[in-house]
Amino acid sequence: MTIRLYHFPTPNALKVTIALEEMALPYTVTTVNILEGEQADPAFRAINPNGRIPALVDGAVTVFESGAILQYLARKSGQFCPADEPGRTEVESWVCWQLAGLGPMAGQVNWFARAAGKPGRDPAETSLALHRFRKEVARLFTVLEARLQGRAWICRDYSIADMACWPWVDKYHEHAGGITRYPAVAQWRARVGARPAVQAALAKASASPGE
Numbered sequence: 720m721t722i723r724l725y726h727f728p729t730p731n732a733l734k735v736t737i738a739l740e741e742m743a744l745p746y747t748v749t750t751v752n753i754l755e756g757e758q759a760d761p762a763f764r765a766i767n768p769n770g771r772i773p774a775l776v777d778g779a780v781t782v783f784e785s786g787a788i789l790q791y792l793a794r795k796s797g798q799f800c801p802a803d804e805p806g807r808t809e810v811e812s813w814v815c816w817q818l819a820g821l822g823p824m825a826g827q828v829n830w831f832a833r834a835a836g837k838p839g840r841d842p843a844e845t846s847l848a849l850h851r852f853r854k855e856v857a858r859l860f861t862v863l864e865a866r867l868q869g870r871a872w873i874c875r876d877y878s879i880a881d882m883a884c885w886p887w888v889d890k891y892h893e894h895a896g897g898i899t900r901y902p903a904v905a906q907w908r909a910r911v912g913a914r915p916a917v918q919a920a921l922a923k924a925s926a927s928p929g930e
């Protein structure tokens with residue numbers, strides 16, 4: 720049974736394509752065009768009741784939320800997440816850090832930046848929100864910068880924590896004031912970006928419709 724990934728080219732889906740490529744797991748892609756509202760289709764809601772991509776079906780397993788998908792794939796493949804409890808919990812902590820912090824905060828910057836350009840919006844409302852969320856993204860980048868001092872990877876070895884964080888850092892570092900402010904993050908970004916599996920995942924993403 721081949722894994723089926725429900726996908727649209729966004730950072731949350733890219734995490735999963737990177738993992739599938741790194742783990743060399745065979746998979747097929749079904750595009751859910753979130754710009755056309757396909758995430759609301761009842762057939763897709765049966766897979767992810769939350770109506771968001773990514774989601775994944777693997778035989779009897781249906782899993783949504785990118786962090787849960789990464790952890791499932793790491794268990795399935797036995798790769799990119801340590802088996803020992805201290806190592807595993809460290810990786811899970813950083814995966815959750817991305818899911819609860821970096822992703823949502825950068826996502827809010829995107830939303831309010833788009834809203835700010837629309838007619839009829841209160842500029843004070845959008846600028847306060849942008850100030851708040853950009854400040855939080857910068858704080859999170861500072862946390863990552865400190866973490867990556869003297870380290871090649873976020874945890875002990877290259878792991879699903881790197882895969883979770885990389886697409887958001889790669890695409891949205893401007894929200895934190897630009898990558899040059901964070902030299903250790905910049906080096907890590909280049910290191911992860913140079914991996915053949917990451918390049919393969921990016922090539923697949925760019926072959927699909929844009930965000």
Ligand SMILES: N[C@@H](CCC(=O)N[C@@H](CS)C(=O)NCC(=O)O)C(=O)O
Pocket residue numbers: 729730731732753758770771772773783784785786818
């Ligand atoms: N916490 C979720 C977030 C998923 C999410 O927000 N996906 C976006 C694309 S990155 C989506 O499907 N958006 C469609 C919509 O907002 O209706 C995860 O990590 O999987």
